[in-house]
Amino acid sequence: MAQQYGLIADIGGTNARFALVPQVAMEEGTLALSEQHVVAEQTLNGADYATIADAIQFYLAQLPAEYAQPTRGCLAIACPTDQDWIKMTNHTWAFSVSELKATLGFEELRFINDYHALANSIPYLGAHGAIKVGGGEPMPGKPMAVTGPGTGLGLAALAFSPVGPVTLETEGGHAHFAATDKTEMQIVEFLLQELPRVSSERLISGMGLENIYRALCSVRGVAAQSLKAPEISKAALAGSDAVCVEALERFCAVIGSYAGDVALTFGAKGGVFIAGGIVPRFMDFFKASAFRQRFENKARFESYNAGIPTYVIVSAQPGLLGAAAVLNYDWQAA
Template structure:
């Protein structure tokens, strides 16, 4: 590589890991996709990527921003949905990096929000975004990610969190029965246990139990597929229930943060069935907040359809950190 500085970004989920190189214009090139389960550690993936791209970090100054699906506030990182753990300081030393920034994967998505065009998102229902007001992001995938974006000091500030692990709060009789079913499996039931790939499977299993019919060994993709082609009534009900619960959860985020800039649905699940989602009860549940129905009705909701929002956000974050460093020189 001929650049004097190379900037690496990665988006690390519980299933997939994407790595790329930030270009001078902020775009990301040389993007590679890895399946996490095929590797024993994050370092082994990054070593392979650096080899593939012919990058020698002992010779070329290299910075990296890694967006990862777990808390990042300590030096020791332990992934929530993947058996990887590592020290940030040791990883930086082992890879011979100039700077290593670790951010939550949904913090990265939050950083991408303001750069998304209308072609990279789909609006669901009414409401209009108000400039410089808070925005909230949530996304079902392998887990359930949550982040917020606020305006302060003349810039956008991303606020991470672990809201996906908040207690699941049922709002109708069916959801109460789903909760009871999950309480036989877990000492505590979080939203992630119903709003994720596993969550779709567990909603399906719960509905089968409620209806006293045997549950098939379906994965989330099987359930959504059979729901979309209308070949299984319980699968259809499970996907509809998933959309309802997501609407309630997203509406709670809107209330919590006064997210008049909009609530954004990210993750790898919902973009696969946009038309179904638009026709679901998601938006109805989002605004069904009794005395605060009018409050939430004013808040727009979007589905992010951009394939790599985490990568875009990690790039934006790394560029900002590089600019800050340059200003301090």
């Protein structure tokens, strides 16, 4: 019998990454899955296609003859996916999942949130897919959490049961930011002049780093330049601007405090994983920052968090890997 493949994707506001994954074996509740199973990868610019159906059909038409056309799919997408009608937050694509399934002639088609995919990638990242920062060791079978700065601040967790993993999707990045010292209170006060409330995402994201920089310029009495997050990071790493250095240090610190709260909230003794494209750009700076100290600094629960490991995801395509895992779980259940 020919090898069966399913369609997987990681669809963001700019790029739509597609690939195939075979049906893999399940052993004691764990898939025999790794990044090497993700094949025929292709990244498309979403702006080049009027509809998501156009993009998918283009990808499928380009597949090498060695791969049979898939009839099952699991696509991760950066927006809510709990309704049949999906409208992307940062893209013009809007569509009915059931109509798209019919258009493609698929037997099964599922859309999941991008952080749902990231959570399910964690058990399959392998030795080189994540870098450990600080101490602690994972406890087998305990919940794992994934969060991290990107365009926004996502948050999800993976718990385990006798019937398999259970994904907890949340909007925890939009919960209120908790200041820990006078400087962070001043940053919050600065942002409250512009916003009705200050969520964690307002500090822990690309725009969050920019907000921290602008607020610190105000606090320090210096003129803020019109700098984007990559420019702030570059100046901080070069040591060419003292406020940029302070902003990036503060950015890493608040990620630590927030991630520590995530660990407490989920009881994430399996580990807390930092995702997103920002932190891997300055790993040495991040490791030397107050991130881990702030993660553990939970007063009476310091020893609790000290035992929980933290990692930065550096896998090239964790979204595709997570979609591959979810597709295979569904395959096993069919």
